Amino acid sequence: MATAEPAKKVWTILDLITWGTGYLTEKNIDDARLTIELLLARVLQLQRIQLYTKFDQPLSETELASFKALLKRRLNREPLQYILGDTEFMGLRILVGPDVLIPRPETELLAERAMILLQQMPATDHPLSILDLGTGCGCIAVALARKFPQAEVTAVDVSAAALTIAASNAALHGLEANIRFIQEDMAALSADRFPRPFHCIISNPPYISAEEYGQVAPEVKDFEPGIALTDNGNGLKFYPTIAHLAAGALAPNGFVAVEHAFDQSTAVREIFADHGFTDAEVIKDYAGIERHAVFRKR
Numbered sequence: 001m002a003t004a005e006p007a008k009k010v011w012t013i014l015d016l017i018t019w020g021t022g023y024l025t026e027k028n029i030d031d032a033r034l035t036i037e038l039l040l041a042r043v044l045q046l047q048r049i050q051l052y053t054k055f056d057q058p059l060s061e062t063e064l065a066s067f068k069a070l071l072k073r074r075l076n077r078e079p080l081q082y083i084l085g086d087t088e089f090m091g092l093r094i095l096v097g098p099d100v101l102i103p104r105p106e107t108e109l110l111a112e113r114a115m116i117l118l119q120q121m122p123a124t125d126h127p128l129s130i131l132d133l134g135t136g137c138g139c140i141a142v143a144l145a146r147k148f149p150q151a152e153v154t155a156v157d158v159s160a161a162a163l164t165i166a167a168s169n170a171a172l173h174g175l176e177a178n179i180r181f182i183q184e185d186m187a188a189l190s191a192d193r194f195p196r197p198f199h200c201i202i203s204n205p206p207y208i209s210a211e212e213y214g215q216v217a218p219e220v221k222d223f224e225p226g227i228a229l230t231d232n233g234n235g236l237k238f239y240p241t242i243a244h245l246a247a248g249a250l251a252p253n254g255f256v257a258v259e260h261a262f263d264q265s266t267a268v269r270e271i272f273a274d275h276g277f278t279d280a281e282v283i284k285d286y287a288g289i290e291r292h293a294v295f296r297k298r
């Protein structure tokens with residue numbers, strides 16, 4: 001005689017939000033509830049906000065299995081942005097994957113400052129010309145190209161895989177014709193490589209020292225590309241390269257804007273001063289830490 005199968009527990013959206021939030025919190029995963037909601041929204045192909053109108057909707061077995069698989073990846077410390085495949089930078093959707101650094105909120109401050117300075121740039125016969133060194137996913141280049149549709153943006157990265165993603169992001173925002181990508185080690189570039197001087201050179205280079213890199217969170221260490229994060233040295237390797245290029249390739253009134261680590265402000269200013277950039281503007285990040293430096297060409 002066949003025995004009846006015990007009834008399978010039905011999980012509604014609300015059940016999973018409640019259970020999952022508790023579970024991720026217990027496992028010390030940041031932003032537990034937001035994470036659960038975004039994963040559920042992805043599985044159910046809903047906007048996150050729509051979950052709130054469908055709290056009682058049960059998940060099918062397939063949906064439940066997909067949700068569990070995504071949850072397991074996050075529990076394994078994979079960054080949420082890689083699981084979702086995208087993130088936001090300056091209000092723009094930006095595709096990401098393990099070949100590129102996930103854009104950080106503080107980098108928006110760098111891009112915002114560059115936008116303001118570019119807006120103030122005295123008009124010339126030439127369109128604005130912008131160089132992004134170490135573009136990664138292309139978030140800075142895309143944000144600037146969107147803001148200045150007439151600008152000529154050049155984006156450089158040593159990683160072909162990163163440039164593939166950057167190009168997808170340019171395409172996603174209809175900017176294929178606005179951004180030129182160059183696969184090159186920035187140290188191999190020289191000013192004569194470019195047809196025209198730049199009004200803005202911008203860079204968020206790998207600046208974590210070898211020593212600090214040993215201590216970063218597992219999400220970063222185990223999943224994000226080391227090549228985008230550390231110079232395997234003292235963290236300052238790329239600044240002389242950027243300063244040298246800027247000295248040769250900036251237009252009159254042009255500026256160079258860089259991000260750096262929490263303890264590199266003085267060292268970065270000294271490096272740029274060695275290349276003739278004595279006029280520094282320092283920008284603090286959301287934690288009040290000196291995080292960016294902008295130098296004007298005199």
Ligand code: GLN
Binds near residue numbers: 220
């Ligand atoms: N800010 C990033 C981090 O702390 C590092 C970015 C970089 O090296 N350019 O993980």
